[in-house]
Amino acid sequence: GAVVSQHPSRVICKSGTSVKIECRSLDFQATTMFWYRQFPKQSLMLMATSNEGSKATYEQGVEKDKFLINHASLTLSTLTVTSAHPEDSSFYICSASKIRGATDTQYFGPGTRLTVL
C-alpha cells in the first residue's frame, strides 16, 4: 500500500512554455502533498506543502506565481511550472502523507525529470 505516481516521468520543453506535473496517491487519501526539487548530485529541497482544498504554503525563495500548485482532491496534486527557463531544469518529486498537519510517514513518487531547452 501507499503508492504515489507522477506523470509524466520526463518532459522536454522549450523556454517560455508551461509544464504541468501530476502527482497521484493511488491507494490512499492524501490530505497533504509535498513538492520537492532535486538538482544533480544534490539533496531534495522542499518547494511547497499543499493541503487538499487549501492554498499551498511555499518555502522561502520559491516563487508562487512561477510554480503553481493545485490540490483539488484527496488523490491529486498538480505542479505547473509557468514560463519555464533552462534554470528550471531539475528533477521534481512529490510526496504524500495521510495525516494533515501531524507527524506521519511521507510516501514519495518516482519523480519527473524536466529539461527546458
Added chain:
Amino acid sequence: GIQVEQSPPDLILQEGANSTLRCNFSDSVNNLQWFHQNPWGQLINLFYIPSGTKQNGRLSATTVATERYSLLYISSSQTTDSGVYFCAVEDGTSGSRLTFGEGTQLTVNP
C-alpha cells in the same frame, strides 16, 4: 531551522561487506525517515524511526533521540544496495515538513 548532517558522504564497499551510515540532527525531532534513492531517482522508504530500533532483512536502524543521531546498518551488502541513502527529519515546529540531509552515496562492487 534544523540541521541534518550525514556521514560519510561517499562509501565504496565490496559485496558482502557490512556498513554503518550516520545521521546527526541539531534539534529534537518528531519524525525521522531513512530513504534509498535508486539510480532512476525513486525514493524508497526504508524506515520511519523517530526513536528506537527497527530491522527489516539485512537493514536495521537505530535512533537515539536524546543524543540526536540515527544509524543505518547494512549487512552483507549487495550490488543492488548501491545508490544514495538519505536521512530526513521533521522537527515538529514546521508542520509535517521534512528536512533532508545531503545523503551518503554508496557503491557496492561485485
